[in-house]
Amino acid sequence: MPRKAGRSPEDTRRALLDAAGTTIRARGVSASLDDIARQAGVSKGGLLYHFPAKDALVRALAQDILDAFRAEVSAALDPADTGPGRLTRAYVRASLDTSQDEVAVRENIALIAQLISIPEIAELARADAERWDSELHADGLPADVVTLVVAAADGASTAPLWGVGINVGAARRLERQLLDLTREA
16 A cells, blocks of 8 residues: 555654554454554555564554653643642643543553553553652652542543543542642642
8 A cells, every 4th residue: 555645754653553553442452563554544564664563563552642641741730830749730630631532531541451461561651650650759749649649530530441430520529629639738
């Protein structure tokens, strides 16, 4: 399949990552490069030009998911908020963002669950979690407050995986409560 006219290398790379996510969600981590290339509308050679092996594509997909969340937290930082707990509050806002489609959230969580079964990806996620832990605990709040707030935000954000996501009103109340905890600490 020839390269799509007008698609830049960056657009092709994005299409391949999106296709990998879609295909792995549907077929599991055993999805073939042919399946992924077909989903992206490129040849297998085109896929291999961007990602020399399936491991590289899967690692890039996992890193993309981790980077996307980090970008969401960064976007949730309040420029007017300069007090202790600023990053933790942004983490809560990003984790409990109800503007995202619940089906998309559930699909993303399911994809992560499949990817984490790969030891290299589990190590990548562990390193990212350690980085978050270090950054959040250096955010100026007591350690027990950070642990409680982050655990609650993480738990609520993964609830859609079980088909029981909290409604928007409950999510907003939980967000306010968690943010209040960070300000009272």
